[in-house]
Amino acid sequence: MKIKVNDTQYNIEIVGDKVRVNNDKELIVKQMNPDELEINDKLFHLDFAGEGEPSIMIINGMVYIVSKESPIHASFKEIKAPIAGRIVKILVNVGNEVRKEQVLFVLEAMKMENRLLCPASGKKVKEIKVVKGQSVMTGEVLLIFE
Amino acid sequence: MLIANRGEIAIRIARTCKKLDLKPFGIYSDADKNSLHIKHCEKAVGIGGFTPSESYLNMNKIIEAANVLGCELIHPGYGFLSENPDFAMLCKKEGLSFIGPSYESMSITGDKARSRKVASRITSIVDGDEISNETMAVDLAEEIGFPVILKAVQGGGGRGLRIIRSFEELKEAFADSKNEAMMSFGSDRIYIEKYIENPRHIEVQVLADDSKIIHLGERECSVQRRHQKLIEETPSPVLSAEMRNSITKTAIAIVKEMKYTNAGTIEFLFKDNKFYFMEVNARIQVEHPITEAVTGVDIVEQQLRIALGDGLMIKQENVKSKGHAIECRINAEHPLSFVPYPGTITNFTVPEVEGIRVDTAIYSGYSIPSFYDSLIAKIISFANTRLKAIEKMKSSLMQFRITGIPSTVPFHISALNDARFISGNYDTSFIEKLRPFSSKDGEIAAALISLLPKRIEFLNKDVKEMTVDPWTISRFDTIDIFNRNYNLNKWVR
Numbered sequence: 001m002k003i004k005v006n007d008t009q010y011n012i013e014i015v016g017d018k019v020r021v022n023n024d025k026e027l028i029v030k031q032m033n034p035d036e037l038e039i040n041d042k043l044f045h046l047d048f049a050g051e052g053e054p055s056i057m058i059i060n061g062m063v064y065i066v067s068k069e070s071p072i073h074a075s076f077k078e079i080k081a082p083i084a085g086r087i088v089k090i091l092v093n094v095g096n097e098v099r100k101e102q103v104l105f106v107l108e109a110m111k112m113e114n115r116l117l118c119p120a121s122g123k124k125v126k127e128i129k130v131v132k133g134q135s136v137m138t139g140e141v142l143l144i145f146e
Numbered sequence: 147m148l149i150a151n152r153g154e155i156a157i158r159i160a161r162t163c164k165k166l167d168l169k170p171f172g173i174y175s176d177a178d179k180n181s182l183h184i185k186h187c188e189k190a191v192g193i194g195g196f197t198p199s200e201s202y203l204n205m206n207k208i209i210e211a212a213n214v215l216g217c218e219l220i221h222p223g224y225g226f227l228s229e230n231p232d233f234a235m236l237c238k239k240e241g242l243s244f245i246g247p248s249y250e251s252m253s254i255t256g257d258k259a260r261s262r263k264v265a266s267r268i269t270s271i272v273d274g275d276e277i278s279n280e281t282m283a284v285d286l287a288e289e290i291g292f293p294v295i296l297k298a299v300q301g302g303g304g305r306g307l308r309i310i311r312s313f314e315e316l317k318e319a320f321a322d323s324k325n326e327a328m329m330s331f332g333s334d335r336i337y338i339e340k341y342i343e344n345p346r347h348i349e350v351q352v353l354a355d356d357s358k359i360i361h362l363g364e365r366e367c368s369v370q371r372r373h374q375k376l377i378e379e380t381p382s383p384v385l386s387a388e389m390r391n392s393i394t395k396t397a398i399a400i401v402k403e404m405k406y407t408n409a410g411t412i413e414f415l416f417k418d419n420k421f422y423f424m425e426v427n428a429r430i431q432v433e434h435p436i437t438e439a440v441t442g443v444d445i446v447e448q449q450l451r452i453a454l455g456d457g458l459m460i461k462q463e464n465v466k467s468k469g470h471a472i473e474c475r476i477n478a479e480h481p482l483s484f485v486p487y488p489g490t491i492t493n494f495t496v497p498e499v500e501g502i503r504v505d506t507a508i509y510s511g512y513s514i515p516s517f518y519d520s521l522i523a524k525i526i527s528f529a530n531t532r533l534k535a536i537e538k539m540k541s542s543l544m545q546f547r548i549t550g551i552p553s554t555v556p557f558h559i560s561a562l563n564d565a566r567f568i569s570g571n572y573d574t575s576f577i578e579k580l581r582p583f584s585s586k587d588g589e590i591a592a593a594l595i596s597l598l599p600k601r602i603e604f605l606n607k608d609v610k611e612m613t614v615d616p617w618t619i620s621r622f623d624t625i626d627i628f629n630r631n632y633n634l635n636k637w638v639r
Contacts, residue, residue: 001596003592003595003596005592005595006585007585008585008588010588014597019593019596019597021592027590027593029594029602031601037594039593044587045547046549046594046602047553048550048552056482057594058553058555059587059590059591060587061543061556061559063556064587068595082485085516109516110519112372112486114485114486
């Protein structure tokens with residue numbers, strides 16, 4: 001398995017109860033508690049592991065951007081609200097073709113304006129499920145692609 | 147006393163109430179039924195609602211709560227109604243003492259165009275003025291030169307600012323800016339200012355009663371993202387003794403000119419050894435604990451004394467700053483993009499380190515509501531020297547566990563390790579140039595991600611099934627290690 005952390009690539013193999021890094025170093029990972037891991041007898045705190053690709057992990061208070069090396073698939077069908085808030089701007093129309101990182105919506109939440117970006121290029125907008133000013137809940141579908 | 151606020155500041159205010167033998171009463175919204183601040187109040191009433199406008203911004207509901215609970219005083223905290231002159235006026239009408247400046251003072255400080263004019267009689271302000279139409283905006287921009295910044299007259303707190311670099315951008319932004327100001331602040335008045343690139347942001351804490359005004363020194367607040375502060379420290383590493391004297395004297399003169407009373411903060415931009423007045427914040431500030439740490443003054447206590455007509459109990463010559471204090475604001479945010487990230491905290495553990503104060507309202511098992519701001523904890527470190535305060539903060543941050551949600555902890559660790567921060571040579575562009583992660587232990591991250599979720603059980607899924615009694619878990623709030631009172635006279639109403 002190839003995994004990219006920050007800007008460095010690692011080759012990871014799981015062999016029994018060991019993790020082999022770059023065909024060389026072996027790590028023995030023991031889970032003590034949900035957020036405590038002992039790796040080669042040293043204690044690490046796993047504070048946060050995000051979902052998505054790439055995602056972030058926070059270990060011992062340090063942040064890591066991690067991605068499993070798999071091509072970002074264009075199989076996404078919809079855009080969901082990542083957090084509850086209010087749609088303050090809709091920057092796309094039905095029928096538009098979108099590009100990666102294009103701003104689709106502006107969502108106001110926790111006293112901040114958050115821009116929701118398109119994850120990949122080449123999709124066409126089929127339906128917009130919300131109107132400007134509408135309040136949305138976490139996970140609510142905002143937009144459907146063709 | 148009714149504390150018309152939520153979260154850590156409500157708990158902070160309740161602490162001073164108890165010290166002064168005042169009973170703290172509270173309010174909570176429907177989204178805050180499990181909030182820790184309720185537990186720190188003798189009684190609290192639900193005022194319903196989820197959004198701020200349905201709850202903590204609803205003046206009538208709050209006045210009703212005060213009457214139901216039989217309160218005589220109202221402390222508004224920060225944010226929400228704290229700088230709303232109409233609320234101060236309403237309290238007065240209802241026979242409640244509002245802990246803050248008068249209606250008249252807040253009408254000046256809340257009107258940024260007007261406070262600029264008043265301050266300009268005392269000190270330098272950045273070139274600019276209020277603009278009512280596009281032609282005026284274009285003319286003024288031509289006169290003062292790009293870049294300029296558009297701000298809401300009734301705004302503040304760094305919200306809704308637009309930096310403009312050309313006539314085209316100005317024409318495009320003018321109407322949007324007016325609409326946004328209307329939406330956010332209920333007034334479409336805007337003003338234009340020359341934009342000072344990468345200044346430092348320095349503010350002065352003042353306390354004023356009817357007869358005297360004192361200052362408690364400055365705070366350096368240049369580490370910001372989107373014009374919102376993340377790290378503050380006092381004293382500022384950049385001010386010379388001469389400059390400190392000048393900026394604090396200016397702050398006092400502005401307060402005098404505005405006939406302002408109670409606690410307030412005069413904000414300045416500082417560049418090339420010159421300072422320019424920016425605005426007055428007519429409230430207790432988020433970052434007030436660093437000033438408390440170096441001066442030993444309980445600012446909330448002084449606010450109460452001033453509002454009740456008992457007067458300031460400190461004289462300027464008795465204010466003796468000692469040591470250095472730093473505050474890191476821990477927000478429930480993605481540490482790289484700073485996108486707010488509400489969720490459930492699975493584990494929250496605060497290190498008990500001497501010289502570390504933590505003001506917070508969260509606990510293990512707490513779900514952060516998405517209706518309010520993302521601040522979840524403030525860590526304040528205090529030591530004899532700046533470098534020791536940095537070291538103490540760094541080691542506390544490493545031991546600080548917030549699990550289940552991402553937070554700004556990694557950002558703070560990187561920031562405190564940055565050579566620019568350590569040397570004190572930084573400005574408001576600090577974050578743009580910060581690389582907030584290291585290559586250390588990259589293999590650990592790679593190994594762990596490969597084991598998730600099969601071999602390592604993590605994330606919130608188990609927590610939702612946990613039944614958590616918020617009051618029995620992690621009842622730390624503000625660990626007060628600075629309790630160095632100036633005056634041992636017990637304050638009696």
